[in-house]
Amino acid sequence: MRAAVLTAYNAPLQISEIPDPAPGPGEVLVRVAASGVNPLDTKIRRGAAAHAKMAPPAVLGIDMAGTVEAVGAEVDHFGVGDQVFGMTGGVGGVAGSLAELATVDARLIAHKPTALSMEQAAAIPLGFITSWEGLVDRAGVAAGHQVLIHGGAGGVGYLAVQLALARGAQVFATGGPASQEVIRRVGATPIDYTASTVDDYVDEHTGGEGFDIVVDNVGGATLDASFTAVKRYTGHVVSALGWGTHSLAPLSFRGATYSGVFTLLPLLTGEGREHHGHIVAQAAALADARRLVPRLHSATFALGEVNDAYQVVENGSATGKVVVQPHA
CATH class of the missing domain: 3.40.50.720 (NAD(P)-binding Rossmann-like Domain)
Structure with a gap:
């Protein structure tokens, strides 16, 4: 699969071919449709976020939305074809969402709200x-x-x-x-x-x-x-x-x-991940009730344009949440 890989701090992310991941127990394999870019993502790329550091080489990307392609053992509440979203990686050594495929802990995700696009859903979790x-x-x-x-x-x-x-x-x-x-x-x-x-x-x-x-x-x-x-x-x-x-x-x-509030703790420690899944499920319910809509940047970015996306966030010119589409 193609992924945006951090090869060195404060350097552009490199688009590389890396092996497809496979879901382990309690995980699902997701084909990533959209990856939200947070200011924290750009700090991690620069090596400026010691509390969330990813050691190169690493796939970044904290937020995601996509479609389940395979289900690991011990997962009974998601199936192949389900559309899901959540805050799933990109910190503390957990592989992120700037890739065509990602294995994610099923406790961290919820079914995507039907009222929102993949890009909108990926703009919500963090x-x-x-x-x-x-x-x-x-x-x-x-x-x-x-x-x-x-x-x-x-x-x-x-x-x-x-x-x-x-x-x-x-x-x-x-x-x-x-x-x-x-x-x-x-x-x-x-x-x-x-x-x-x-x-x-x-x-x-x-x-x-x-x-x-x-x-x-x-x-x-x-x-x-x-x-x-x-x-x-x-x-x-x-x-x-x-x-x-x-x-x-x-x-x-x-x-x-x-x-x-330290939102990253469940990703960093493994504790409390079910609560994050519950929270994004609440977000989905509010979105489907037309009570929650994110504000998106005026343009989306393909995976090959990921460094442009990061630049928009870093220079403060974003008009809303910036989203990368790994399959665009």
């Missing part, structure tokens, strides 16, 4: 799983909550907005001037962080009380701002990028709480 783990598993988002999502037009934030809305919350989302209309169209109240201070938008939208849940998808100073935007006593901040050194004093003085 961002949705991150959002679910933060909003549902950690913060218990529910009807009546006021939720602030930082980076509401981004790959994770755009899905987080839709998830919070589907759970009945009132949603606000920050972004720059160019993101305001995108945020408004997806159903959240947009906040231009370049024009309003934290105090300004907390006063305007919560009467100074603070938001019930604040979701940080940016890190750094944005996480610090989250600690001052959350509601006293009952407020909860969740972050997928809380990796720096931060003062907890503003959060502590509000009597609020914080949770970190």
